[in-house]
Amino acid sequence: MTTANSFEKGLRILDLFREDRLEWTAEEMMEELGYPRPTLYRYIRTLRDAGLLTALSGAGFTLGPRVVEFDYLMRKSDQLVTRSQPHLEALTAAWPCTALAVRWYGQRILCVASECSTPNPLSSYPRGRPMPLARGAISRSIIAFLPRAQMQQMIEQNLAEFGQVGLGKTAAEIAERFREVRRAGHAVAYGEVTPGVVGIAAPVFDGARAPVASLCVTIAGSTLTGERIEEIAAHVRRAAEEVTKALSPARAIPPGGQVPGDCGADGAGTMAAQGPAEAAT
Structure with missing residues (x-):
């Protein structure tokens, strides 16, 4: 797997989130994207550590606070x-x-x-x-x-x-x-x-x-x-x-x-x- 492909696959996880679907569980992500469980969890862990995903109490995920930080920087730049x-x-x-x-x-x-x-x-x-x-x-x-x-x-x-x-x-x-x-x-x-x-x-x-x-x-x-x-x-x-x-x-x-x-x-x-x-x- 190339770095570019890994990056694109990580972005596909972020692309899942939209106005009519704000939360996803890992199981739902696997079903939607077709990623193997170890691969998906590796991407989720990386995105969560970067603040791009946040874990919810119900075992789901939503977008994280880093998105807000990026929005602030974009307004400035x-x-x-x-x-x-x-x-x-x-x-x-x-x-x-x-x-x-x-x-x-x-x-x-x-x-x-x-x-x-x-x-x-x-x-x-x-x-x-x-x-x-x-x-x-x-x-x-x-x-x-x-x-x-x-x-x-x-x-x-x-x-x-x-x-x-x-x-x-x-x-x-x-x-x-x-x-x-x-x-x-x-x-x-x-x-x-x-x-x-x-x-x-x-x-x-x-x-x-x-x-x-x-x-x-x-x-x-x-x-x-x-x-x-x-x-x-x-x-x-x-x-x-x-x-x-x-x-x-x-x-x-x-x-x-x-x-x-x-x-x-x-x-x-x-x-x-x-x-x-x-x-x-």
Whole structure:
């Protein structure tokens, strides 16, 4: 067994924990993962000693306090969080809304920072809770700026759900809707994630001009007119552009996990050379 394989198997244990399954026993882990008992217990012991797992009184396990420590360090060190914070505060000062900075990684989009200027947050997805990949303005604002082949793959993988929110019945129709988002520079969605709430989002790019995040305002639809939506969208676009400028000196690893400029089998690295306009047209 290689070190890399051992590391990946350890991560698979951590990946078991999710919102609808917060606790696991060792027996349940073995059944789910297929690890031999001695191997599983070795991984559990290592993760527990590192503070990543905590043993429960009922012989089960849940995530440990080290996760909270990592979260604290990330809030201090993640440039998306630190650079977005002033813009989130400005957006919530201008309108009664929730403003979010959302990072895309792997096949997930996740709120990493937010501010709210209403009595109740206008979002069903607080910091740390994964959001729907095929619904809402945030997802759309990122997918629309992917390289063409990658965008097409995302459309095909989520064709039914895109159709359910009215983006189109065919892959070609949905792709045209994404091109419209690209031309506008922002996405608007009406009640797709939280009923009665309008989402207005614009992409944030890394140093390789890959879309890695989104800034979004969620606001009660009853308070909006078409003119107000355009006003908010312009503010969100400017904020996203400022965050992009702040992040551009760093050559971040894009969502596919490949170092910018390296061309793998799927051609994901071509975006660094082409830039977003050429890659998705």
